[in-house]
Amino acid sequence: MSEYSLETKIDRESYIPLYIQVIDALNDYVESNKFPPGHQLPGEAELCRTFDVSRTVIRQALQELEYKGLIYRSKGRGTFVAEPKIHESLFQELTGFYQDMEAKGHRPKSTVLKQEKVPATKMVAAYLEIEEGADVIQIDRLRFIEDEPIVLVTTYLPFELVPELIDIDLAEQSLYAYLENEHGIQIARGKRFLEAVPANQLEAELLKVDIGSPLILLDSISYLADGTPLEYYHALHRGDRSRFEVDLIRVSQPGDLAQKLMDVSSS
Amino acid sequence: MSEYSLETKIDRESYIPLYIQVIDALNDYVESNKFPPGHQLPGEAELCRTFDVSRTVIRQALQELEYKGLIYRSKGRGTFVAEPKIHESLFQELTGFYQDMEAKGHRPKSTVLKQEKVPATKMVAAYLEIEEGADVIQIDRLRFIEDEPIVLVTTYLPFELVPELIDIDLAEQSLYAYLENEHGIQIARGKRFLEAVPANQLEAELLKVDIGSPLILLDSISYLADGTPLEYYHALHRGDRSRFEVDLIRVSQPGDLAQKLMDVSSS
């Protein structure tokens, strides 16, 4: 059946788990178009023989590839390569103007307007799940692309989680990279809220737009694995310079995503 | 160690897979707060004994619960109940004004402004990945909450995929429910783009807002499992009545989500 000799480049001495190696191998085949979209993959039994691993390994690899949207499986029919249209790798992402510009080789800049310890307002306390009035670090930044102001961001983090942050220069450094590299802090989950609002006078001045022109208000809360809120930020993006993308994928139980989609777009 | 007697309500005669039953059982314990947030779950070995199933079953159940954000696992430490703050169940969802209102008991209405077969414009053809000029079904709908217009939606589907749709009354029926119930068509993935735009004269009239007031423009493409685009829609939501929520969760490989978050919020 399969005329392709899937190269069995599994290295059993490697510290890399076998299922990861299988993922990589299949990934290569798909990405190099040796397995074109719509093509049926060898059955799990044959993959076991090809890679000389157990079915558990094959299934774990296929499961991750399915989650990533690279393949889809159909009981009784087989496993097939999905159309690669959806930007590969991942369940969801929320992208904006920034990385679009970075991808195009532009270099975004930041100006820190404010970076100090303040008492949490009621709203900030609610988002960060701390006491009203507790110390938080507030960081106001205005960000530019090609010297054009694009987004005004106010970030809040609980002071006690990262007191050192008060002295870190965030004009040229990613907050997330700093937290992960210096403190081993990783974000496990996040929540975003988007609204369209008119610019007030201050915002209009900073972003150099007309008063009342449409802005995207993006509220974000990020959580650690145990559910502790790490960061809340409130960002105002110029409507004429921002576009956000969200990729969705159906979760295991049939109906889940369909349900959600229905909620959004129909009565 | 565990003073709780996890009721072992596994029914081996049931057609429901064992791992689903385990998920449900653990879910119940977490949701009823018998396992409070932060609490360590029994180890996998003990869960095997409790439910009298193999470790494969337990691990499959725990994996799904982890994906759903209900628990988190730490090698060498154990499995713990996550803070349930993030709206349960799911990797991501994109919700808007509609279901918020439905959840509050309000009843959204729709008016179909247009529903006909038209040739695909260049843009629609690109989104649906069909030939320019090919037949598509276009459906324009204006949607209301409490007799207040909230969103103006234009939907496009390839005519050949669902020609019957041209005659279906969608004023009182969900498009997704219709496709799934009548044709067994399920959406596997989707993409959303959000922007803030000012209302033009026609939009302002229909949505009863001032010209130039902020609207959320939501473009959506939905795909079948094999990657075929099923539907494209273009929706304009009143900015003063709409708020969108996106939940994100880190994908297996460490760094993935952190990377994306970094892209959004920092330089």
Place this chain on the structure above:
DNA sequence: TAGTGGTCTAGACCACACT
């Protein structure tokens, strides 16, 4: 050192899709 989750094996039976 003991317990945990992470990875892996070599089987098994089933429901489903296709021919």
Place this chain on the structure above:
DNA sequence: GTGTGGTCTAGACCACTAA
């Protein structure tokens, strides 16, 4: 029927964490 993916068993060894 034959092949497919879905579910499940009863083991095993490992690396990591914490006492």
